[in-house]
Amino acid sequence: MSDLLIVLTVLAASAVGLWAWRRWHYPSFWLVIGYPLMAISIRASWRKVALGCNLTKKRQRWWFTTVPGLIESTGVVRVRRRFQRVSVDTKPFMWLPKPTRYGWRVTLHMLEGQIPADYADAAERLAHSWGVHAVRVSSPRPGRVILTATTRDPLSRVERFPISSELLKVTVGRLETGAPWVIDFRTVPHWMNAGATQSGKSNLANALVQGLAPQPVALVGFDLKGGVEFTPYSPRLSALATTRRECVGLLEDLEELMADRMTLCRTAGARNIWQLPEDRQPVPVVVLVDELAELYLMADKSEKDEVAKTSTALLRVAQLGRAFGIYLFCCGQRIGSDLGPGVTALRAQCSGRICHRVNDPETATMTLGDLDPAALDSARAIPAETPGVAIVASQDGQWYRARSFYVSEQAAESAAHTYADRAPSWADITGADYSELLGTIPEPRKG
Numbered sequence: 485m486s487d488l489l490i491v492l493t494v495l496a497a498s499a500v501g502l503w504a505w506r507r508w509h510y511p512s513f514w515l516v517i518g519y520p521l522m523a524i525s526i527r528a529s530w531r532k533v534a535l536g537c538n539l540t541k542k543r544q545r546w547w548f549t550t551v552p553g554l555i556e557s558t559g560v561v562r563v564r565r566r567f568q569r570v571s572v573d574t575k576p577f578m579w580l581p582k583p584t585r586y587g588w589r590v591t592l593h594m595l596e597g598q599i600p601a602d603y604a605d606a607a608e609r610l611a612h613s614w615g616v617h618a619v620r621v622s623s624p625r626p627g628r629v630i631l632t633a634t635t636r637d638p639l640s641r642v643e644r645f646p647i648s649s650e651l652l653k654v655t656v657g658r659l660e661t662g663a664p665w666v667i668d669f670r671t672v673p674h675w676m677n678a679g680a681t682q683s684g685k686s687n688l689a690n691a692l693v694q695g696l697a698p699q700p701v702a703l704v705g706f707d708l709k710g711g712v713e714f715t716p717y718s719p720r721l722s723a724l725a726t727t728r729r730e731c732v733g734l735l736e737d738l739e740e741l742m743a744d745r746m747t748l749c750r751t752a753g754a755r756n757i758w759q760l761p762e763d764r765q766p767v768p769v770v771v772l773v774d775e776l777a778e779l780y781l782m783a784d785k786s787e788k789d790e791v792a793k794t795s796t797a798l799l800r801v802a803q804l805g806r807a808f809g810i811y812l813f814c815c816g817q818r819i820g821s822d823l824g825p826g827v828t829a830l831r832a833q834c835s836g837r838i839c840h841r842v843n844d845p846e847t848a849t850m851t852l853g854d855l856d857p858a859a860l861d862s863a864r865a866i867p868a869e870t871p872g873v874a875i876v877a878s879q880d881g882q883w884y885r886a887r888s889f890y891v892s893e894q895a896a897e898s899a900a901h902t903y904a905d906r907a908p909s910w911a912d913i914t915g916a917d918y919s920e921l922l923g924t925i926p927e928p929r930k931g
């Protein structure tokens with residue numbers, strides 16, 4: 485009896501110890517206990533799971549079988565042993581799963597006739613079969629797929645990364661892989677940020693204002709919500725337009741600025757402003773647009789000319805701005821093709837895509853349409869309880885679920901006030917005398 489008591493006490497103490505370990509240091513618990521158990525069960529259950537998810541193929545195999553013969557007159561059953569061709573279900577070859585920060589990753593060899601989309605279609609089924617939060621599929625080279633499983637949603641809580649000090653680079657959140665979510669305007673110059681109300685669009689704009697405020701960058705706001713979003717940040721903004729009429733004026737300024745910088749680059753023999761000597765490079769301009777649809781909506785025909793002008797100017801800035809240091813970040817609740825061809829053309833120029841939770845499938849299709857269809861499904865499945873979660877088309881050509889860090893309006897406003905002295909005046913930017921620079925410019929830099 486006392487032995488049983490000792491065993492029970494040891495078992496109870498081990499269970500409590502494991503529970504405490506898991507609770508207080510999950511990463512080490514996962515590596516030492518959780519992952520090996522998980523790896524064994526994944527390998528052991530792979531045949532059944534692959535069969536259930538329709539990832540197996542029928543193949544003919546030689547099989548050693550026993551075939552009962554006829555009952556002879558003696559009444560004895562003769563059993564004949566022989567090799568037979570039989571059809572068996574073959575599973576894709578699976579390497580050993582490797583642990584990751586939020587789960588595990590495993591490489592599979594696809595069977596003949598299979599493509600990565602077959603595995604992407606089965607991803608939800610696989611996640612349910614293994615009891616994990618999600619399974620993502622990628623294919624690094626022909627014939628192989630990598631399944632990345634996350635055991636819990638890594639985006640339910642995101643901790644901040646240190647602020648990036650690189651020019652035009654802002655770390656705004658975390659990707660589902662655990663890597664930082666970086667918006668780098670020099671790599672991807674124009675962005676479209678879509679999402680329903682309360683989905684986290686403004687939070688992302690706040691993160692950008694906070695991240696760009698200390699940098700030698702001019703910020704320009706187009707706030708079609710009557711200025712309620714960006715006016716608090718005006719100390720750090722070089723220009724702010726709050727009505728469509730003002731937007732037209734500001735866009736004309738941007739077009740002129742582009743033309744001046746074009747002349748500067750052409751004369752200096754440079755392809756873009758970054759090839760100019762460092763001390764001659766004009767200040768980059770980041771244009772933040774809130775409520776993009778308002779630029780395209782027409783109450784009556786009298787507004788037609790204004791809308792056409794705005795649409796053309798914005799498109800020109802998107803088409804040519806990159807080389808001349810002008811970058812766009814356009815936010816909107818609804819970005820549908822019904823707003824006119826201008827929006828569709830603008831979309832084509834915005835290679836950076838961010839789709840928060842959306843109400844209408846068309847906005848998701850418009851924002852992410854030319855990506856993998858699984859990205860669209862993922863965008864539609866973003867729950868309202870997790871504002872800031874979005875599908876992001878990344879620099880590497882892949883798409884990811886990501887979540888922005890929470891940046892309150894007060895935090896962004898405080899950054900705007902702290903770095904107000906770094907806001908170049910709009911008059912200085914637009915009135916810069918480039919002809920003066922031209923005479924002194926040496927050979928253009930490479931890169």
Ligand SMILES: Nc1ncnc2c1ncn2[C@@H]1O[C@H](COP(=O)(O)OP(=O)(O)OP(=O)(O)O)[C@@H](O)[C@H]1O
Nearest residue numbers: 679680681682683684685686687871872888889890
């Ligand atoms: N990453 C995040 N983490 C935590 N909370 C967030 C995050 N992003 C947004 N929120 C919260 O969600 C709410 C809505 O966010 P936000 O104002 O950015 O949405 P929105 O899409 O701009 O809405 P609207 O179009 O109505 O202005 C806010 O209360 C904000 O605090």
